Amino acid sequence: MKRIRTLTTKNLKQTMKKGGCGECQTSCQSACKTSCTVANQSCENK
Amino acid sequence: MVYQYIQNGYHIVLDVNSGSVHVVDKVVYDVISDYKEHSREDIAEAIRNKYPAEQLADADINEIFSEIEQCIGQGTLFTEDTYKKQITDYKKRDTYVKALCLHVAHDCNLACCYCFAGEGEYKGERSLMSYEVGKKALDFLVENSGNRINLEVDFFGGEPLMNFDTIKKLVAYGRSIEKEKRKNFRFTLTTNGVLLNKEVIDFLNKEMDNVVLSIDGRKEINDTMRPCKNGKGSYDLILSKIKETADSRKQQKYYVRGTFTHHNLDFDKDVLHLADEGFKQISVEPVVADPKEDYAILREDLPEIIKGYERLADELIKRKKEGNDFQFFHFMIDLEGGPCVYKRLSGCGSGTEYLAVTPQGDLYPCHQFVGQEEFLLGNVENGITNSKIRDMFKNCSVYAKEECADCFAKFYCSGGCAANAYYSHGDIHAVYELGCELQKKRVECAIMLKAAD
Numbered sequence: 001m002k003r004i005r006t007l008t009t010k011n012l013k014q015t016m017k018k019g020g021c022g023e024c025q026t027s028c029q030s031a032c033k034t035s036c037t038v039a040n041q042s043c044e045n046k
Numbered sequence: 047m048v049y050q051y052i053q054n055g056y057h058i059v060l061d062v063n064s065g066s067v068h069v070v071d072k073v074v075y076d077v078i079s080d081y082k083e084h085s086r087e088d089i090a091e092a093i094r095n096k097y098p099a100e101q102l103a104d105a106d107i108n109e110i111f112s113e114i115e116q117c118i119g120q121g122t123l124f125t126e127d128t129y130k131k132q133i134t135d136y137k138k139r140d141t142y143v144k145a146l147c148l149h150v151a152h153d154c155n156l157a158c159c160y161c162f163a164g165e166g167e168y169k170g171e172r173s174l175m176s177y178e179v180g181k182k183a184l185d186f187l188v189e190n191s192g193n194r195i196n197l198e199v200d201f202f203g204g205e206p207l208m209n210f211d212t213i214k215k216l217v218a219y220g221r222s223i224e225k226e227k228r229k230n231f232r233f234t235l236t237t238n239g240v241l242l243n244k245e246v247i248d249f250l251n252k253e254m255d256n257v258v259l260s261i262d263g264r265k266e267i268n269d270t271m272r273p274c275k276n277g278k279g280s281y282d283l284i285l286s287k288i289k290e291t292a293d294s295r296k297q298q299k300y301y302v303r304g305t306f307t308h309h310n311l312d313f314d315k316d317v318l319h320l321a322d323e324g325f326k327q328i329s330v331e332p333v334v335a336d337p338k339e340d341y342a343i344l345r346e347d348l349p350e351i352i353k354g355y356e357r358l359a360d361e362l363i364k365r366k367k368e369g370n371d372f373q374f375f376h377f378m379i380d381l382e383g384g385p386c387v388y389k390r391l392s393g394c395g396s397g398t399e400y401l402a403v404t405p406q407g408d409l410y411p412c413h414q415f416v417g418q419e420e421f422l423l424g425n426v427e428n429g430i431t432n433s434k435i436r437d438m439f440k441n442c443s444v445y446a447k448e449e450c451a452d453c454f455a456k457f458y459c460s461g462g463c464a465a466n467a468y469y470s471h472g473d474i475h476a477v478y479e480l481g482c483e484l485q486k487k488r489v490e491c492a493i494m495l496k497a498a499d
């Protein structure tokens with residue numbers, strides 16, 4: 001495409017199929033812990 | 047749901063439900079914003095009026111529509127939210143505990159003004175966790191973790207290194223049962239740096255998956271908010287120690303983290319100060335405080351903070367080009383990887399998957415609730431006895447909050463912090479609007495940085 005540059009992203013819909021295993025890290029968002037956006041975490045179930 | 051914004055000259059179109067990010071030109075940007083509301087003819091007419099004919103031929107207009115249709119066909123634009131039912135069901139499942147915050151010391155050797163733990167004491171007496179209580183906590187975690195293999199244990203305080211001997215023994219105990227129980231402990235520790243020395247650093251490097259080192263940035267900023275007990279600033283005392291720690295970890299698997307307040311809304315300078323001191327992993331975050339405190343962040347501070355994030359994002363682009371970049375934790379986003387939708391929409395897990403343990407062995411939904419009697423869940427001896435509170439936390443997800451349902455940041459934020467919500471509105475299912483504004487800005491910056499890559 002010439003006018004739309006689409007960045008490579010994980011397709012979120014696909015992750016509904018085998019996701020939800022719960023092995024990933026917990027993700028506190030508050031300032032007193034180093035908080036994170038969930039989106040910077042990694043998936044343990046690749 | 048589609049969210050559009052312009053930053054740094056990039057026209058960004060985020061298709062929220064699929065997670066797709068498109069960088070487009072300004073005409074496409076305009077067409078997409080009208081796409082759902084108006085007919086093709088009307089949109090074409092409007093952009094013909096807006097852009098001069100020599101810039102935009104009819105062929106271009108056709109091309110724009112065809113590219114947009116292509117995206118829709120590929121499921122990367124105007125996708126629907128099809129997750130609600132599954133996430134709501136998912137939240138009803140039996141949960142297992144996978145992370146503990148061990149408050150090994152309710153005591154501190156600094157006297158930071160904004161400490162939510164009240165200089166380490168959390169509304170209680172100064173106290174240290176005994177080995178016996180800590181051991182029971184680890185046993186509790188193993189027993190309640192179901193099939194989970196990776197278990198996180200964070201040594202927290204107060205200042206955890208004031209109870210270093212117990213930490214060493216607990217790590218040894220954890221390691222001694224890992225194999226037999228088929229678990230893998232990931233230990234982490236958060237420290238103010240005062241007690242770091244060679245022996246401690248060696249131990250941390252051997253055993254800790256991550257170490258969080260607290261410092262606020264510029265000396266005068268750090269020293270105003272992070273004084274020693276004698277009133278003197280802590281900057282000179284800790285800087286060389288945390289540098290040594292960071293270097294000994296090869297600038298990986300650690301963070302320096304600071305807090306900014308109403309007094310340093312130009313916190314981007316503090317971030318850059320830390321970067322200039324050589325730190326590569328940096329996190330500086332807005333304080334959460336009672337609005338009555340003079341250092342609390344106020345609504346009228348938002349424009350200034352937002353400018354700070356923008357300046358920081360620009361500087362990161364510049365430094366990256368120069369080969370001199372660093373990680374700013376809040377701008378890190380993994381578009382190609384990252385967790386599944388279940389994780390993204392179901393919140394931090396406080397009160398269910400993540401619990402805090404006091405020196406006495408009491409269980410609370412998370413470190414921010416420690417000492418709030420009405421949130422006491424049970425203790426490491428008898429487990430969770432107050433299931434009402436647990437179930438209240440279990441419900442937390444993006445779909446439990448009206449504000450989140452329509453928020454473009456929901457897949458990156460997961461519904462905010464229950465403690466912030468509670469302390470600002472008395473309800474863990476509320477949202478903390480100030481925090482939301484900042485969260486959204488950070489997500490915008492993070493995505494813009496990807497567009498600039």
Ligand code: SF4
Nearest residue numbers: 028029030394412463
């Ligand atoms: S409730 Fe807030 S402070 Fe507690 S674990 Fe969740 S995000 Fe962190």
Ligand code: SF4
Nearest residue numbers: 450453459461462482
């Ligand atoms: S930024 Fe606020 S409204 Fe948006 S998902 Fe997070 S908590 Fe919800």
